[in-house]
Amino acid sequence: MKALQRRTLLAATAVLATVGLAATAIPAQAAEVGVTATQIKLGMTLPLTGTASLGYNKIPGAAKAYFDYLNANGGINGRKINLVVKDDRYVPTEAVSKTNELILKDKVMALLAPLGTANVKAVASSVNPARRGVPVLFVNTGFSGFADTKKYPTTYTVLPSYIMEAKIMGQYIKEKFAGKKIGLLYQDDDFGTDALAGFKTAGVNFAVRVPYASGSQSAAAAAGWITKFKAAEADVVILFGVSSATSAMLGTAAQLGYKPQWMLGSVGGDATTIKLTGVPAGVLRGAIGFSPVPATTDMNDEYVKFFSDIYAKAVPGSAFDLNVLLGMNSAFMAAQALKAAGPNPTRKSLMAAIDSKGATFANSALVPLGYSKTSHVGLTGYWVGEYSVTGDLSPIGGTYVTYTTDSGSGAVVKSTYKRPAMPAKGLPN
Amino acid sequence: MHKSKKQSTHLPLFILVGVVLFILSNFIEELRVSQGTTIAVYVIAISSIILLTGYSGQVSLGHGALMAIGAYAAAVLRLEFNLPIILCFVAAVLAAAIGGLLLGMAAARLSGPYLAGTTLALAIGLPSLANQFPILGGEQGREFKVGPPDFEPEVVAAAEPLTFFGNVLSILDKLQTTLATGAWPGASPMSTYKWWFWIAALAALISMWTVRNILNSAYGRSWRAGRGNEVAAQLAGINTARSKVLAFTISAGIAGLAGALLAMSIGTVSPSAFPLALSFSLLTGAVLAGITTLGGVIIGSVILVAIPEIADVVAHRLGSSESVTTNLPGLIVSGLLILTVLFVPNGPVEQHRARKAKHEAAHSSTKK
Numbered sequence: 001m002k003a004l005q006r007r008t009l010l011a012a013t014a015v016l017a018t019v020g021l022a023a024t025a026i027p028a029q030a031a032e033v034g035v036t037a038t039q040i041k042l043g044m045t046l047p048l049t050g051t052a053s054l055g056y057n058k059i060p061g062a063a064k065a066y067f068d069y070l071n072a073n074g075g076i077n078g079r080k081i082n083l084v085v086k087d088d089r090y091v092p093t094e095a096v097s098k099t100n101e102l103i104l105k106d107k108v109m110a111l112l113a114p115l116g117t118a119n120v121k122a123v124a125s126s127v128n129p130a131r132r133g134v135p136v137l138f139v140n141t142g143f144s145g146f147a148d149t150k151k152y153p154t155t156y157t158v159l160p161s162y163i164m165e166a167k168i169m170g171q172y173i174k175e176k177f178a179g180k181k182i183g184l185l186y187q188d189d190d191f192g193t194d195a196l197a198g199f200k201t202a203g204v205n206f207a208v209r210v211p212y213a214s215g216s217q218s219a220a221a222a223a224g225w226i227t228k229f230k231a232a233e234a235d236v237v238i239l240f241g242v243s244s245a246t247s248a249m250l251g252t253a254a255q256l257g258y259k260p261q262w263m264l265g266s267v268g269g270d271a272t273t274i275k276l277t278g279v280p281a282g283v284l285r286g287a288i289g290f291s292p293v294p295a296t297t298d299m300n301d302e303y304v305k306f307f308s309d310i311y312a313k314a315v316p317g318s319a320f321d322l323n324v325l326l327g328m329n330s331a332f333m334a335a336q337a338l339k340a341a342g343p344n345p346t347r348k349s350l351m352a353a354i355d356s357k358g359a360t361f362a363n364s365a366l367v368p369l370g371y372s373k374t375s376h377v378g379l380t381g382y383w384v385g386e387y388s389v390t391g392d393l394s395p396i397g398g399t400y401v402t403y404t405t406d407s408g409s410g411a412v413v414k415s416t417y418k419r420p421a422m423p424a425k426g427l428p429n
Numbered sequence: 430m431h432k433s434k435k436q437s438t439h440l441p442l443f444i445l446v447g448v449v450l451f452i453l454s455n456f457i458e459e460l461r462v463s464q465g466t467t468i469a470v471y472v473i474a475i476s477s478i479i480l481l482t483g484y485s486g487q488v489s490l491g492h493g494a495l496m497a498i499g500a501y502a503a504a505v506l507r508l509e510f511n512l513p514i515i516l517c518f519v520a521a522v523l524a525a526a527i528g529g530l531l532l533g534m535a536a537a538r539l540s541g542p543y544l545a546g547t548t549l550a551l552a553i554g555l556p557s558l559a560n561q562f563p564i565l566g567g568e569q570g571r572e573f574k575v576g577p578p579d580f581e582p583e584v585v586a587a588a589e590p591l592t593f594f595g596n597v598l599s600i601l602d603k604l605q606t607t608l609a610t611g612a613w614p615g616a617s618p619m620s621t622y623k624w625w626f627w628i629a630a631l632a633a634l635i636s637m638w639t640v641r642n643i644l645n646s647a648y649g650r651s652w653r654a655g656r657g658n659e660v661a662a663q664l665a666g667i668n669t670a671r672s673k674v675l676a677f678t679i680s681a682g683i684a685g686l687a688g689a690l691l692a693m694s695i696g697t698v699s700p701s702a703f704p705l706a707l708s709f710s711l712l713t714g715a716v717l718a719g720i721t722t723l724g725g726v727i728i729g730s731v732i733l734v735a736i737p738e739i740a741d742v743v744a745h746r747l748g749s750s751e752s753v754t755t756n757l758p759g760l761i762v763s764g765l766l767i768l769t770v771l772f773v774p775n776g777p778v779e780q781h782r783a784r785k786a787k788h789e790a791a792h793s794s795t796k797k
Contacts, residue, residue, distance in 0.1 A: 048755045049755050049756065049759075050706075087755045089704075089706070090701065091701055091702065091704055091706070091707075092570075092695050092697060092699055092701055092702045093691065093694075093695050093702050093707075096694070096695045096696075097463070097464075097467060100460055100463050100464075101460065101738075104458065104459050104460035104463075105460050117569055118568060118569050118570060118697070118699045118701055121569060121570075121697060122570075122695045122696060122697045122699070122702070124696075125572055125574070125695070125696030125697050126694065126695045126696035126697075128621070187568070188560055188567060189560065189567035189568040189569055190567065190568070190569045191568075213557060213560035213561065213567075213568075214557075214560060214567070214568040216557070216560070
């Protein structure tokens with residue numbers, strides 16, 4: 001018994017000592033968490049390693065490239081932006097623990113562009129940034145639910161929702177492929193549910209709909225899908241899935257000599273990612289694609305030119321693709337939001353700035369932003385393009401034709417949106 | 430076994446640890462409390478592997494899948510039938526145990542690489558079943574909330590800068606006041622993380638206590654006998670097949686509890702929360718802990734939680750690039766795993782015990 005007591009005492013002392021070490025000194029609090037006289041701290045979680053990281057792992061480098069440029073040119077009112085990036089390996093558990101670290105240990109002011117619907121949902125449910133008053137800027141997912149300001153009051157979306165995309169595809173089909181037989185490949189989850197809702201609103205009647213379970217996409221599965229599309233004699237086949245599903249489908253179709261009119265959703269439509277999986281670029285030729293931001297090869301576009309120049313200097317040798325452009329665009333918008341939040345930005349003033357001025361933020365997209373006091377909806381539309389023989393998406397006929405809509409029952413209209421000119425030197429004003 | 434005195438169940442020790450953890454949870458940072466929850470989940474999951482692999486000698490690469498069964502059972506019952514949370518956890522244990530029973534019956538016919546292969550297939554295949562049944566919520570999963578729902582989290586940490594001794598003294602001071610008045614002076618405000626930690630830590634203590642006592646019972650002995658030499662065990666009258674299935678069932682039930690707690694700590698269940706990497710890191714934790722002793726389980730769990738943080742600090746000290754920072758945790762864990770297998774194959778705790786036993790044996794022989 002004596003031995004037990006001694007051991008218990010020892011254990012208790014050890015535990016106390018650990019706690020003593022754990023409770024580290026906390027520096028004097030500034031006016032707002034994550035904001036000091038010299039810097040503003042932002043946090044980002046996304047997959048940097050693992051199978052899901054392909055393409056996405058370029059985003060931190062892209063965002064940092066812009067922030068470094070901004071910091072070298074005076075920052076935001078003299079404060080430099082410090083972006084802390086953590087790898088969540090696309091696993092919700094990791095996203096939660098890394099976000100915990102960002103908020104509780106690194107004490108970031110706001111989260112920027114966290115990626116993945118399941119991850120953002122898990123973080124909202126567990127870490128609960130809303131309750132902590134932490135802004136979640138420009139989530140990197142098109143799930144329409146995140147624009148729900150009651151459920152996610154501090155979250156701002158940026159990508160057009162999957163519903164908007166499906167509605168715009170539906171409109172384009174009505175205009176260009178009336179009377180044709182349409183086939184749809186979609187992912188059997190929230191992503192696909194959003195798409196189906198959009199197509200329904202647009203009034204598209206499908207000759208055949210092929211759902212696939214996330215993770216089940218493979219060349220063998222694609223052969224099965226093709227059989228179904230062939231049996232239904234589909235003229236136009238819409239691939240509304242992730243890149244790996246698009247790649248499996250296009251690769252297998254090329255082998256089997258199956259050539260319908262392809263139409264690619266933006267999630268699985270990044271040519272760089274598709275080509276990385278070994279699909280020959282030529283297969284993409286003539287496919288219809290959708291994007292909210294200009295073609296990444298369009299060097300006549302002032303934003304694309306500006307972003308690609310900065311990126312080439314910051315990350316030499318890395319291709320400037322859609323992930324990079326979107327990453328830099330979100331960083332660019334975050335800089336404007338921080339600038340608009342006043343000389344001493346707080347979490348509250350940051351969100352108020354997006355609510356009141358967000359819709360006018362300069363950014364590369366060719367479609368309007370939907371931010372207002374009652375809406376956290378970001379981009380609201382797409383332009384329609386065609387893939388070239390090298391796999392690059394560019395506007396049909398050389399001019400961007402953009403459509404805009406909402407995630408509800410609103411009509412799809414051709415947009416007359418005039419994009420704001422890029423601020424001088426690409427710095428927020 | 431030369432010590433033949435009655436085995437104590439160590440109940441007072443477990444209760445004491447529980448009380449200490451409860452008190453501590455009121456005075457440490459929220460981040461540490463949430464990491465404590467993760468450690469508790471790992472403690473439970475790793476102890477289930479130690480029971481299965483270390484004692485009954487069966488390898489499982491599929492414990493992530495068994496955790497998923499428990500998590501989904503708890504979440505679905507909570508959402509569809511609004512079952513009290515304690516029953517959800519019980520159901521998680523039962524559901525995973527049934528899964529383990531079925532798997533165990535197959536496993537009793539397999540061994541070594543074949544068993545590893547079967548369980549590996551389960552870890553890969555099972556979580557994606559969620560896409561087949563709408564009730565399981567597909568890839569995005571479903572919410573899993575344990576009440577009480579709405580605590581105000583601490584927006585700003587309010588601790589004052591203190592020295593190491595200052596911290597210990599102030600905690601002792603607070604304890605004294607608490608004992609005298611029954612109040613909690615300076616205790617951090619109630620938070621969701623604290624609530625989760627209490628549930629997870631209590632579950633960990635209960636399951637550790639249970640596992641410990643099962644391992645010290647006749648079942649534990651028959652598992653070890655079967656692991657050592659199956660034929661000899663059969664000759665001694667042990668039904669090794671049944672004993673293996675039982676080990677699988679109990680281990681799975683415990684893993685199910687860990688799964689439900691993991692789901693609680695992220696507020697959702699989804700297939701991607703139970704990746705293959707989870708099964709592997711549990712096995713890694715078990716090896717680091719010393720696969721044949723329950724005592725090291727806390728070491729294994731703390732390592733799994735602490736390594737990414739340590740790697741982060743090291744990488745920042747060195748000012749290394751992003752690719753180093755992101756790959757360093759994996760590198761450190763793998764390095765530790767290799768070192769463990771090379772130098773302390775039975776884990777640090779077992780090694781220490783063996784050395785002590787040797788030392789004592791040497792002493793008693795010189796005294797003779």
